Amino acid sequence: MSLLSLRVDPDPVLCRPAQPVARVDEEIRRLAQDMIETMYANDGIGLAAPQVGRDLQLFVASPTRERGRELVVVNPVLEAARGRNSIVEGCLSVPQVWEKVPRATWVRLRGLDGTGTPFALETEGLLAIVLQHETDHLQGRLFLDRLPWWHRRRLPRLTRRRACA
Ligand code: NI
Numbered sequence: 001m002s003l004l005s006l007r008v009d010p011d012p013v014l015c016r017p018a019q020p021v022a023r024v025d026e027e028i029r030r031l032a033q034d035m036i037e038t039m040y041a042n043d044g045i046g047l048a049a050p051q052v053g054r055d056l057q058l059f060v061a062s063p064t065r066e067r068g069r070e071l072v073v074v075n076p077v078l079e080a081a082r083g084r085n086s087i088v089e090g091c092l093s094v095p096q097v098w099e100k101v102p103r104a105t106w107v108r109l110r111g112l113d114g115t116g117t118p119f120a121l122e123t124e125g126l127l128a129i130v131l132q133h134e135t136d137h138l139q140g141r142l143f144l145d146r147l148p149w150w151h152r153r154r155l156p157r158l159t160r161r162r163a164c165a
Helices: 026-041 126-138
Strands: 046-048 058-061 071-082 085-091 094-103 106-112 118-124
Touching: 026 046, 026 058, 026 071, 046 126, 058 126, 071 126, 085 126, 094 126, 106 126, 118 126
Parallel strands: none
Antiparallel strands: 046 058, 058 071, 071 106, 085 094, 106 118
16 A cells, blocks of 8 residues: 655646546555545545546545544535534635535435445535535535635635636
8 A cells, every 4th residue: 555645736636637447446545445545644534536646536535533434426416505503614625624514404415435336325414514515526626616705705815716716
């Protein structure tokens, strides 16, 4: 296993919708394991493939930070979302910035797991927020893009100006 280097805003790979994974093979499984190690090494609870420079619809998450309980999600689709929730979020691609982001409370997500098996997950709380944050990454969106304009205006200029904006 190896640690991967993180891409940081304004890297253009963070702006593009990622490509669907054609097949969950050994290479994808290895990438997911490396992403899990990289996420833990950087004290993250989620990490999407574009954040390590890979243009693929893949993310890993571990809101409880429990070893062996990580979620590997391939080609995710957020099918439904309900309610309003917000917590202070950070992102490994946006260092030193923490902001309260409007999100849904409850989501239903469909995708493939780390073995390529289809699954659907209905969840709320922190996991629901992580799923929304990571799915956003795969659409080329950062949590900064979810902030209301009056809130974005207060951010430092460099944080506000994204390469893809
Ligand atoms: Ni992030």
